[in-house]
Amino acid sequence: MCLKHCFLTHPLQFSLMQGIFAWISKYSHWLVLLLLEGISLALLVSFNDYQGSVWFTGANRVVGQVHEWQQSALSYLSLGKVNKELTEQNFLLQQELEVLRNELSELTHDSTYAERALEAKLQEVPVLPAQLVYNNINLRDNYLTINRGSNHGVKAKMGVVSGNGIVGIISSVSENYSVVMSVLNSKSSISCRLRGSNYFGYLHWQGGDVLYAQLDDVPRHADFEVGDSVETSGYSNVFPSGILVGTVEQINDSKDGLSYQLIVRLVSDLANIRDVAVILKEDDTDIIP
């Protein structure tokens, strides 16, 4: 009381100040609610940009470490299955390599040239092996965490692939962990084409079944059928061209009727992957994300 009498002598000033204090203390819980919701929305919006804050995500060191422990504890449980899949894949790849090598040497009539061409092609795309420490397919906007970061040369907007297809694009990077925007994310848009033709469209995912995505903006005059393969186009330099994405499952008209919308069955089962590779690219001159 003494303080009030000393400092606030003017009666009008006194009642005004008192009014403001009374108002604040009466509605303080509303102010706190607005403040906290404001912070939440700011976090949400800033994360929606590509290079959002890494602090509140799995790229945070503590969170990344905890995920890594959990992943390493659980990974032994699925080793048998992973091994079997790798063996099968290896076998298929060796067969494919054999066939392609034969064809190439037949075409060029020079087996050393074929070897050199293959090596040159492989060196064009430097990749960095990584492991998923956190995988999520539950949400409409899914993000994954991998155990490689800026210390290993990872940068935002690099592509991430698994043994049998694309996984997503790096969205934010800390020293030892990175967050990947999954293909299963409504904000993901990846330029793809139909294998063997130059008709291309954008791969999107709108929630629901994790095995199916959609290819939008495929032109009306494009020539294809159900079962055709869909691969990355290489128009952006996030992914090199020719990585298998999936197969055409169903052909729909787009909403405006001007193009086709294809339902694509993805080849990589994103619920069950652990080992991935980051495609390290040197320049940042891409135009299409």
Add this chain to the structure above:
Amino acid sequence: MIQTLFHRLGIAILVVLLQVFVLNHINLWGYAIPLLGVMALFYTPLSVGRISGMLHAFVIGIVLDAFSNTPGVAAGAMTLTAFIQPSLLMAMAPKDALTDAVPNKELLGRHKYFWYIALLMAVHHLAYFMLEAFTFFNFSTLLLRLLGSYLLSLLLVFTMEMLRSFKS
């Protein structure tokens, strides 16, 4: 008071561990995901106060978000639920109840306790999925995900409540 604080902290840690290590990996038919972070807010007595309740909820939300790569979504939903919780409890608790009584089946009665939990979870799930669908609106999918997840979470919460009452 101190005992209540430790009790609430313990529940919060348990709930976060459960959500991060088990429930975040569950997804039924692409539509139902269990969200039990909100359980940490059920047992807050009135004496804690709305503001510190909201701060408590916000911090739990931020931790859940960090582990699930969903910044802001759980934090916003938890804060809103903690804002509603004292009003709901005040309306449902008997008039002569102590302000530091922990809300449970004995305090509210079986019937009211069910509605107390169901309503809090409804607020939380609504806020969560609205925030998650922030920039995009696919109404039928949103509704399916909301309903599916709500029913799944409710089922899990009541199973745990039942197990708890068997034990004690």
